[in-house]
Every structure is written in structure tokens, then in C-alpha cells.
Amino acid sequence: MERTLIGELEKHVGETVSISGWVDVRRDHGKLVFLDIRDRSGKVQVICLTDHPEALAEAQRLRPEWVVRIEGIANERPEKMRSEGMNGNIELEAVKIIALAQAQELPFPKDEKVNLDTLLDNRPLTLRSERERGIFEVQATIVDSYRRSLMKQGFTEFQSPGLVGGDAEGGSAVFKVAYYDHPAAYLATSPQLYKQIMVGVFERVMTIAKVFRAEKSSTTRHLSESTQMDFEMGFINDEMDVLDVLESVMRDVVTEVAEKHSDIFALLGAKIPELGKEFPRITLRDAQEIVGSSENDLDPEGERKICEWAQREHGSDFVFITKFPASARAFYTMPDESAGPGLSRGFDLLFRGLEINSGAQRIHDYGEMVRRFEQRKMDTNKFSFYLQAFKYGMPPHGGCSTGLDRFTMKLLNLSNVREAALFPRDMNRIDTLLHGNGTSEN
Amino acid sequence: MERTLIGELEKHVGETVSISGWVDVRRDHGKLVFLDIRDRSGKVQVICLTDHPEALAEAQRLRPEWVVRIEGIANERPEKMRSEGMNGNIELEAVKIIALAQAQELPFPKDEKVNLDTLLDNRPLTLRSERERGIFEVQATIVDSYRRSLMKQGFTEFQSPGLVGGDAEGGSAVFKVAYYDHPAAYLATSPQLYKQIMVGVFERVMTIAKVFRAEKSSTTRHLSESTQMDFEMGFINDEMDVLDVLESVMRDVVTEVAEKHSDIFALLGAKIPELGKEFPRITLRDAQEIVGSSENDLDPEGERKICEWAQREHGSDFVFITKFPASARAFYTMPDESAGPGLSRGFDLLFRGLEINSGAQRIHDYGEMVRRFEQRKMDTNKFSFYLQAFKYGMPPHGGCSTGLDRFTMKLLNLSNVREAALFPRDMNRIDTLLHGNGTSEN
Numbered sequence: 001m002e003r004t005l006i007g008e009l010e011k012h013v014g015e016t017v018s019i020s021g022w023v024d025v026r027r028d029h030g031k032l033v034f035l036d037i038r039d040r041s042g043k044v045q046v047i048c049l050t051d052h053p054e055a056l057a058e059a060q061r062l063r064p065e066w067v068v069r070i071e072g073i074a075n076e077r078p079e080k081m082r083s084e085g086m087n088g089n090i091e092l093e094a095v096k097i098i099a100l101a102q103a104q105e106l107p108f109p110k111d112e113k114v115n116l117d118t119l120l121d122n123r124p125l126t127l128r129s130e131r132e133r134g135i136f137e138v139q140a141t142i143v144d145s146y147r148r149s150l151m152k153q154g155f156t157e158f159q160s161p162g163l164v165g166g167d168a169e170g171g172s173a174v175f176k177v178a179y180y181d182h183p184a185a186y187l188a189t190s191p192q193l194y195k196q197i198m199v200g201v202f203e204r205v206m207t208i209a210k211v212f213r214a215e216k217s218s219t220t221r222h223l224s225e226s227t228q229m230d231f232e233m234g235f236i237n238d239e240m241d242v243l244d245v246l247e248s249v250m251r252d253v254v255t256e257v258a259e260k261h262s263d264i265f266a267l268l269g270a271k272i273p274e275l276g277k278e279f280p281r282i283t284l285r286d287a288q289e290i291v292g293s294s295e296n297d298l299d300p301e302g303e304r305k306i307c308e309w310a311q312r313e314h315g316s317d318f319v320f321i322t323k324f325p326a327s328a329r330a331f332y333t334m335p336d337e338s339a340g341p342g343l344s345r346g347f348d349l350l351f352r353g354l355e356i357n358s359g360a361q362r363i364h365d366y367g368e369m370v371r372r373f374e375q376r377k378m379d380t381n382k383f384s385f386y387l388q389a390f391k392y393g394m395p396p397h398g399g400c401s402t403g404l405d406r407f408t409m410k411l412l413n414l415s416n417v418r419e420a421a422l423f424p425r426d427m428n429r430i431d432t433l434l435h436g437n438g439t440s441e442n
Numbered sequence: 443m444e445r446t447l448i449g450e451l452e453k454h455v456g457e458t459v460s461i462s463g464w465v466d467v468r469r470d471h472g473k474l475v476f477l478d479i480r481d482r483s484g485k486v487q488v489i490c491l492t493d494h495p496e497a498l499a500e501a502q503r504l505r506p507e508w509v510v511r512i513e514g515i516a517n518e519r520p521e522k523m524r525s526e527g528m529n530g531n532i533e534l535e536a537v538k539i540i541a542l543a544q545a546q547e548l549p550f551p552k553d554e555k556v557n558l559d560t561l562l563d564n565r566p567l568t569l570r571s572e573r574e575r576g577i578f579e580v581q582a583t584i585v586d587s588y589r590r591s592l593m594k595q596g597f598t599e600f601q602s603p604g605l606v607g608g609d610a611e612g613g614s615a616v617f618k619v620a621y622y623d624h625p626a627a628y629l630a631t632s633p634q635l636y637k638q639i640m641v642g643v644f645e646r647v648m649t650i651a652k653v654f655r656a657e658k659s660s661t662t663r664h665l666s667e668s669t670q671m672d673f674e675m676g677f678i679n680d681e682m683d684v685l686d687v688l689e690s691v692m693r694d695v696v697t698e699v700a701e702k703h704s705d706i707f708a709l710l711g712a713k714i715p716e717l718g719k720e721f722p723r724i725t726l727r728d729a730q731e732i733v734g735s736s737e738n739d740l741d742p743e744g745e746r747k748i749c750e751w752a753q754r755e756h757g758s759d760f761v762f763i764t765k766f767p768a769s770a771r772a773f774y775t776m777p778d779e780s781a782g783p784g785l786s787r788g789f790d791l792l793f794r795g796l797e798i799n800s801g802a803q804r805i806h807d808y809g810e811m812v813r814r815f816e817q818r819k820m821d822t823n824k825f826s827f828y829l830q831a832f833k834y835g836m837p838p839h840g841g842c843s844t845g846l847d848r849f850t851m852k853l854l855n856l857s858n859v860r861e862a863a864l865f866p867r868d869m870n871r872i873d874t875l876l877h878g879n880g881t882s883e884n
Contacts, residue, residue: 040645128643210604385566
């Protein structure tokens with residue numbers, strides 16, 4: 001008999017069907033066993049009665065996470081036994097049960113709330129919980145929605161390399177790779193230089209790229225490997241064109257996520273973000289005034305305060321901070337002396353108290369770029385490949401990069417970015433805890 | 443004036459418009475200058491006349507790859523001056539030309555056919571040629587089409603890690619990464635173990651992942667970094683269910699690529715693949731008989747011959763080879779003694795003489811998996827994370843992996859896989875040639 005997805009059972013009331021999935025919960029009342037069976041499309045309650053003794057006997061043998069195929073009759077539940085949600089009016093009467101795979105006894109019930117180390121140590125199991133599955137269903141929607149929003153605006157996707165020949169940006173802590181008999185290669189800390197090269201080819205480009213940073217800190221918002229959603233666009237007037245596209249993308253993403261996953265937001269106790277009429281755009285200087293900061297940047301406390309302000313004054317969970325000092329940004333950032341001495345066209349997008357995106361208009365003139373290298377005492381030879389793009393004609397352009405893990409974390413009200421990465425890597429963990437001298441400060 | 447994309451000019455005949463792009467070609471006849479201007483949407487001929495002396499003077503200064511904004515009138519061309527293709531009936535009469543960025547003299551005309559090293563040494567420039575842009579437009583469509591085909595079949599996308607804790611599969615040459623003060627980490631050679639874990643979560647999963655192999659060979663079909671398109675699915679009857687999904691995906695991809703990019707196929711001298719009524723599926727043993735091979739595998743010559751056979755007998759550029767010996771496949775491959783002693787449910791998909799996809803039904807039973815480890819003298823401790831998925835109930839499942847670069851190469855009739863990767867990495871090259879003792883055998 002062909003498999004029926006559990007989410008499609010409503011169309012088969014009264015019919016004999018075959019479902020497949022995992023035993024989510026089993027309640028044994030002796031002559032009556034209830035099973036909650038889970039597949040990718042949802043859950044249903046299965047009832048095993050003495051009318052079908054072989055099925056009942058098999059049901060008594062089942063344990064959580066066993067994999068089963070069950071043939072049965074999709075009965076309508078009696079009126080007073082109905083519940084809300086999927087298949088709340090259906091009960092599958094088991095006629096035949098086939099165990100496809102057994103499971104050992106679980107170390108803890110899979111939906112139980114556990115501490116972060118236990119959660120990650122047991123990831124192949126804990127990912128099966130409703131909560132964890134929900135997080136990564138939402139994440140898949142974010143990525144898909146982000147891409148489609150950009151595609152409809154004329155962006156072309158490209159594959160950015162993970163292995164790079166040098167520590168291009170300098171400053172960031174990079175991972176070194178033994179590369180045949182050559183001195184060294186590194187893991188990419190950003191697709192930045194490549195997406196700029198690609199602006200010369202397709203004007204508007206995007207990439208979902210893995211980036212790697214050997215940061216020797218163990219905070220709730222840093223990972224050694226993370227997923228970035230980048231875009232870069234040519235023929236802009238200034239960085240405000242980039243903000244426009246980014247805002248449209250975030251609106252598309254939030255709208256789609258809210259439409260498709262309101263149940264997961266409810267489950268996680270997360271609120272659908274407020275988008276306001278438009279995301280406020282304020283300069284760093286104005287932001288500092290609002291939060292009463294005297295720093296040259298916004299510290300984490302300042303980021304939280306300015307987000308509260310945006311929420312309160314503009315009904316928006318997002319806020320753009322613009323005109324960062326050039327000295328605080330990467331070498332390729334376009335200066336903006338018109339905004340004030342030493343300022344630039346670099347910006348951040350903050351969301352619920354955290355920077356989730358950073359971007360800028362970039363320098364596009366070859367001569368100006370070379371002068372910038374000289375000012376910063378950087379070696380142009382190391383960047384000869386990148387500089388070709390500028391040598392042979394680059395339009396005014398800009399772009400930005402959204403941290404997928406960070407955005408997922410804040411969107412779903414998670415307290416640690418490790419919960420928003422399927423297989424998080426940090427100083428002390430690659431799947432399993434690493435031995436060594438590191439201490440975990442989660 | 444707002445920018446009009448060159449591909450939209452047909453809607454603006456008779457109007458004054460502003461276009462932006464690169465000078466593709468410039469033909470200077472003194473009092474008359476013709477420019478071909480290129481943007482992401484296409485090309486148009488611009489004519490600069492003495493009627494607009496400032497524009498003419500600026501046009502005389504322009505050189506290939508300068509970046510310009512041009513305001514002008516979108517005139518219809520005289521009947522006898524029309525050509526085929528985009529804007530063949532339009533000529534933009536330049537009224538005002540603004541140079542947005544200059545370009546240095548090109549080392550060679552960007553559309554000139556050059557040897558592979560020159561092509562790659564000058565990638566930021568050569569990618570702008572019609573031919574190279576075409577290759578990566580097609581590649582973007584392949585990736586998008588592959589994903590959408592799987593999404594409509596219920597697959598969930600996930601992000602597979604690039605950094606792994608061990609050389610999981612053994613055998614493959616891996617790159618070692620210095621990881622804080624821990625012994626070592628490695629670059630992933632495949633998302634295999636993670637996608638199996640994810641079958642336990644979402645049943646049907648896919649990922650586009652970078653994989654890294656430190657192969658000390660320099661062939662026309664190997665790269666140190668490549669992009670793989672993977673999927674894995676649970677609750678299968680056997681590997682034929684995987685073949686069914688893979689065939690449907692390849693049909694979707696080829697159909698969409700053919701619809702959207704027939705011009706690029708023509709430009710590259712590539713044929714649209716023939717799909718036949720169905721892709722032939724033959725066992726390795728039968729394939730060996732057909733090509734008259736006595737080996738335990740198909741050698742490159744055998745792969746070419748069997749593809750010729752599939753083309754001739756079944757009108758298909760694709761052919762599945764099934765039932766590989768278990769000994770020739772990875773440890774997690776499901777054996778199939780019913781097909782013959784020592785055989786397995788591993789398969790390859792060949793396309794135009796080359797293996798572009800490899801897959802299998804996998805072992806799903808925990809006990810059987812552990813026995814397989816023992817047979818192969820592998821350390822289960824190193825795989826404890828992965829094995830959790832099996833310990834806690836895994837459905838029968840299988841999947842496969844398509845090499846994006848290889849598939850692009852064969853689809854577009856390229857002679858070297860390096861032409862099908864934007865920024866190919868090999869023993870001797872990461873963007874620029876690496877110094878050292880390696881010799882290039884391209």
C-alpha cells in the first residue's frame with residue numbers, strides 16, 4: 001500500500017491507509033495502546049485495540065523513536081474527543097504494525113528542556129524535538145525567502161570560495177590550512193572580495209557562504225563557523241540604495257516566516273517582528289546622543305537601547321545605524337566627508353538589540369583604492385587578483401552581509417547563537433566537546 | 443533621470459532614457475562614434491553624433507570597460523540597419539555621457555579565446571566575457587532549479603558544516619586545519635554524515651555544500667574545492683526511489699536550463715542534453731558486458747562507451763549504473779546480496795561520459811552499522827556523534843551527491859572542470875598561481 005503522509009490524512013477519513021514515521025509518544029493501557037506517530041508532515045494519534053491482536057502485540061513492544069509503518073483505518077474521532085490542530089479530529093485504528101528500525105532507550109525524553117551542552121552533545125536526537133525542528137524549519141524559510149526576494153530584484157547567485165590564498169582583510173583571526181606543499185592557505189572570513197569581483201560580472205550578486213573566524217572568545221553570539229547571506233550591487237547612488245534593497249528583503253523574509261510559521265513562534269514564545277512603516281535610519285552620532293553614549297561606537301548596551309528607542313518611537317524591531325567612522329570599518333569602505341570628518345558610508349542593521357547585518361558603499365575607483373592601501377600600509381601585491389576588478393572598470397557599488405545564525409537567534413528569541421546553528425563550532429566544540437585546555441563559558 | 447535597463451529599452455522607443463553599464467566595444471569613426479554598452483540585462487548600440495558635441499567628445503575618450511551613464515534617445519533603426527537579437531531594432535542616440543569609472547588598457551580583448559592559465563590569472567576580467575558570464579548564468583539556474591525541484595518534493599534545505607572534527611570517511615585526502623590549541627580539525631570532504639543525521643529530523647533534506655579534497659593529482663575533472671548538491675531521503679523501499687527523485691530533478695534542471703539559456707548553449711557550441719523517455723538503469727555487470735570490460739569498475743574509457751550506448755540505444759545523455767561492489771563503496775552503503783555476492787545498493791549517474799553523481803541506499807540499522815565498522819576496522823568512538831542517529835531510530839534511507847562543477851562542465855561542453863568553477867582551487871592555484879614545486883598538468 002502506498003504511503004500517506006500524516007499531514008494528508010484529513011483527505012482520507014474512512015479509508016484504510018499506510019503511514020510511516022517515528023513513535024513520538026507511546027501510552028500503554030494494557031489492552032489499549034495509544035501511539036503518537038510523527039513524520040515530516042505532522043503527527044497523528046494511533047489507537048491499537050484487541051480487535052487487531054497482532055498490531056496490539058507489536059505496539060506493546062514499541063518504544064519512543066522506533067521507526068514504524070502502520071496500516072490502519074483513518075477514523076473520525078467522537079465529537080468530544082476532538083482536539084485543536086492537525087488531525088485533531090482523526091484517530092488511526094492500527095490494523096498492522098511493522099517496525100522498520102528499533103531505537104535504544106533515550107538518555108532523556110527528546111522534548112525535555114536540557115542545558116546547552118546536553119542539547120549539543122545529543123544533537124542527532126535533540127534536533128528531533130518539536131522545538132529544535134521548528135528552529136531549523138524557520139531557518140530554511142529565511143534562506144529561501146532571502147534568495148527569492150533578491151532574485152526578483154535581478155540578483156544572480158554565485159558560489160564563493162571557502163579556501164583563500166591570504167588573510168585578505170587582515171585583523172580578523174583566521175584559520176590556517178595546510179595546503180599541499182605550499183606555505184599556507186586560509187579559510188574565508190567573508191565572501192567580500194569575491195562578491196565585489198562579481199559585481200563587475202553580473203552587477204547584482206548574492207551568495208550564501210560559510211565563513212570561519214578563529215575568535216578566541218566564547219560569547220553567546222560568536223561561532224567559529226557561521227553562515228552569511230551576502231549581496232552586493234552595482235550602479236548605486238550611495239549606500240542608501242543598499243539599505244533600500246536590504247529593507248525590502250528583510251520585510252519579505254519576516255512576512256513569509258510569519259505567514260508560514262506562526263505555530264513555531266508560539267511554541268518558542270517568540271514574537272513576530274514589528275516592521276513599522278519603515279526601518280528608522282539614524283547616524284551613529286545621533287544614535288549615541290539618543291542613548292547617551294560617549295564611545296566612538298555603540299557598545300552592546302547601546303545597541304540594546306537604540307533598538308528599544310526604534311521600537312518605542314517607530315514601531316520597528318529593526319533600525320539602521322549609518323555613517324560609521326571610516327577608521328572603524330574595512331579598507332574598502334567609501335568615505336563620506338560630507339557627513340563629517342572621518343566618517344564613511346558604512347552602516348549596520350540592528351535587530352532586537354543585536355547587529356545582524358553590516359554593509360557599506362565601497363570604494364570603486366582604482367586610484368582611490370590603491371591610495372587607501374598605502375594609507376593603511378597594506379601590500380597591494382597580496383591583493384593583485386582582487387584589484388584587477390578595479391583596474392578594469394568598476395561601477396559605484398555597495399552591499400552587505402547578514403549573519404544567518406544571529407538573525408535566527410533574535411527572530412526566535414533564543415538566548416545563544418549555538419541554538420540557531422545546526423552543528424555549531426566554537427573553541428571547545430566540533431560536534432563533540434574537544435579535549436584541550438579551553439574552558440567553556442556558555 | 444531614473445536608470446532604464448538595456449533589456450527594457452524596447453518598451454521606451456522614441457523616449458529619452460538613461461542607461462548605465464560598461465563600454466563593451468567602441469568604434470571610432472572620428473565624427474561618428476559607435477559604442478556597444480553592456481549591463482546585466484543585455485547590450486545596445488549607442489551612436490554619438492556631432493549634433494551633441496560634448497557627448498561625442500566624451501565618447502572619443504572612452505575605452506573598453508569604462509563604466510558610463512548615458513542619456514539619449516532610443517531611436518528605431520532604419521529598416522535595413524536592423525539585426526537579430528536584443529535591441530536589434532534600436533539605436534540609442536547619445537545626448538550626454540558621464541564616465542563613472544575608468545579602466546586601464548586591457549591585457550587582451552576580454553572576449554578573446556585565451557589559454558586556461560591566462561583565463562584564470564585574469565579571472566576578474568575574463569569573467570566579464572559573454573562566454574564566461576554565460577557559463578555562470580547557467581550554473582546559477584542549475585542550482586536554483588535543483589533546489590526548487592526538491593522543495594516541491596518535500597525536501598528541507600539545511601546548512602552542512604565545512605569544518606569537521608575528524609577525517610570521517612577515511613581514505614579521502616583531507617585538508618588539516620589548525621584549530622585553536624586542539625589537535626586538529628579538517629575540512630569536510632562531503633556533507634554525507636550530516637545529511638544522514640538530518641534524515642532523522644526532516645526525512646527529506648538537501649544541501650548545497652562546499653567540499654574539499656587534497657587530491658595530489660591535476661586532472662581536467664578534479665578540484666581541491668568543489669560545490670556539491672546533495673540530497674538524502676528517508677522511508678525508501680530501496681535505492682530505486684533515490685534514482686526516481688534524482689531523475690526527476692535532472693529532468694527539471696535540464697528542461698529549465700534549456701528553456702532559459704538556449705542562446706548560451708549556442709554561443710558555447712553545446713547541445714541541449716537528450717533525456718530519452720527514461721534514463722536507462724543498468725547494473726555495473728551488464729555495463730561491463732556491453733563495453734567489453736574485465737575490470738571490477740568502469741574506467742574512464744568504459745564510462746564514455748556506456749554513455750555512447752545509452753545515447754544510441756535509449757536516446758539519453760544520462761545513464762544510471764547500479765549494483766556496485768560493496769568493497770568499492772563507502773562503509774555506510776547498503777549491501778545487496780540478492781543482486782550477487784559482494785554487491786551493494788550503490789549507484790552512479792553518468793552524463794556524457796563522466797560520473798556526475800554518486801549515491802546509494804545506506805545502512806540504517808544500528809547493529810548492522812556497528813558490525814560494518816568492525817569489519818572495516820574503523821573506530822566507532824570517532825563516529826559516536828554520527829552513530830547517535832542510528833542508535834535512536836533511523837528509517838531506511840538513501841541519497842546522492844551531484845558535482846555542480848562537473849555537471850556544468852559536461853552540460854556546456856567545456857574541456858576542463860576549472861572552466862566550470864568561478865574561482866577554481868587546485869594543487870597549484872588559489873586565484874593566483876602558488877609558488878612551490880608543483881607542476882601544472884592542465
